[in-house]
Amino acid sequence: MSLSFSAPLPVASRTVTVPVEFFTGLQQAVRHPQDAQASGAAASVDTIRDAGYAAGQALFDHFAAWLEQQGEVSPADLADERFPWLLEAFFHAQGWGRAELVPMSDAVMALDVSDWSEAGDLQGGCLVTTGLFAGFFGRLAAAPISVLEVEAPEVAPGRSRFLLGSVDVLEYVWEAMERGIPYERAAASA
Template sequence: MTLAEGERHGSMSLATSTQPRTVALPVEFFAGLRQSALAAHGGATVLPVDAIRDAGYAAGTALYGHFATWLSEQGESHPDKLSDERFPWLLEAFFHGIGWGRVELHALSDAVMALDVSEWGEASDNAGGCLVSTGLFAGFFGRLASAPISVLEVDTGTAGPGRSRFLLGSVDVMGYVWEAMERGIPYDRAAASA
């Protein structure tokens, strides 16, 4: 399980540009990032998790701007003005179109959303979870909500190759879910009672 809290990143500044820029990286980037991070820490067996998630967070906040530009190019409304019916479909089309994979957003309760990913590059080698993606979603959805969002990765490695599930909610709600899970309560029950 990995947890990213949007609150940690409140002091990060975002570079603004009128023209969003992106680069394409092969999915092997994620394995290379893990190996390089371990080597940089003297061959330690524990990754510098916060640093990797922080990089994902910065990418996620910027990616939100790319999503807004993409929506405009599609003739759609700004992300914060999209209808609840169209948002999940457009979110999936955007992430799939830029090569990250497929995403499906589901409500687990009034306070917790589940984000299921498949064909997900970082999830193809689930050793240690999807650290970049956890930060990426915290940044992306935090900007969408205009509030800190915590992201908790669950079902790491059990959902199958290229698949994973993330839970999204406020910092307090996800803290409650995390604590309940540590006591052995399944995440879906914890989310339903949050």
């Protein structure tokens, strides 16, 4: 399976197709830095998330173009009831997999992904996707969005769960989780 953005896009925008093994390579560079340093390719978790963030910001432009091709309004003008369906259709059409938004509270949304390109047999979570969602949803909200992966692929290969919210709200959820409070309860009270 490869990721592909085949829809015609504005001239200033360009995409490439990469095999899903790309994510494994990135993970190995982070998890086994001695091997990566030998080849001069050492990377940090933050570097990979930052790359995902930049990609997410660009992917938002692809989403806006895709909506236009579907005869839809701009992302900012989408009706709330249509947005989750169109979001899932977009990510699926682009080869990422399925993405379903699930409200947790007024301040926190969960994003459940399945058959997700990055969530194969990786250990340590979906680093690119975490950054990707922060960049994508930050552009959508026109404000910083924090993303926290709370169920990683090692629990169920191909699946993962992310929480989306403001930086302050997800900091609260994270601190609650560190105190042993389940994320569902922390998110519901945020």
